[in-house]
């Protein structure tokens with residue numbers, strides 16, 4: 065389905081991603097881990113062509129993604145929606161309009177200028193917000209929402225594109241642990257219920273273990289681990305993070321034990 069063959073990205077002398085090769089043959093949830101500067105963002109950005117690979121080939125269902133130009137490239141980018149650590153919403157715009165922005169690529173300049181959205185799209189946007197537990201915030205300005213709620217708006221905007229793949233670049237890095245769990249669970253649900261592929265750069269091992277079916281570990285631009293979360297032992301984590309024997313998983317962890325109080329808070333947050 066999704067295949068990378070020797071994909072490399074160099075910035076002058078600096079090789080951000082070095083000959084990355086892997087195949088994902090069915091929709092699943094994949095976590096990409098590695099220390100800062102390992103090449104995780106560059107890898108994701110090459111997948112949806114925000115950044116062009118220097119060499120190598122990316123294919124999806126036989127389509128040569130690396131060769132796409134113009135309209136075909138834009139179509140691919142809408143099938144391959146991206147969410148970011150900082151949400152990238154329009155802060156002063158209401159939530160539902162932010163979500164409707166997910167349809168921009170298939171609307172005319174005229175309807176975009178005058179904010180004309182078909183009723184059908186508006187209903188779909190509300191349904192998606194409902195599904196993510198934030199429909200009651202639809203009329204509010206995006207900036208009035210908490211970080212976790214804003215990230216769910218960004219996920220809703222991505223879903224408006226009806227993408228085959230959701231790429232999430234550190235989606236929970238700016239969130240407190242409880243909001244982080246709500247956002248990760250939303251991504252997991254989207255994968256399980258819709259059969260979409262989710263590829264997320266994650267900065268904690270426990271998040272990768274808890275939510276992902278497969279984990280790719282990067283170090284200095286190279287893929288040094290590609291396996292199931294069960295195989296992500298402390299020693300393989302040490303190799304990925306380039307740490308010595310003093311390496312403690314706790315330094316990459318923000319896990320909260322799912323005790324009763326947390327579970328209750330999760331239900332409250334989801335209902336907000």
Ligand SMILES: Nc1ncnc2c1ncn2[C@@H]1O[C@H](COP(=O)(O)OP(=O)(O)OP(=O)(O)O)[C@@H](O)[C@H]1O
Pocket residue numbers: 075078079080081098099100101102103104105106107
């Ligand atoms: N636009 C750019 N121009 C020059 N160098 C870049 C550019 N983007 C990334 N790099 C370099 O490529 C390498 C990989 O960066 P990348 O952002 O992909 O890493 P990362 O694993 O996502 O790190 P972080 O978790 O800090 O975002 C780094 O050395 C970075 O400085």
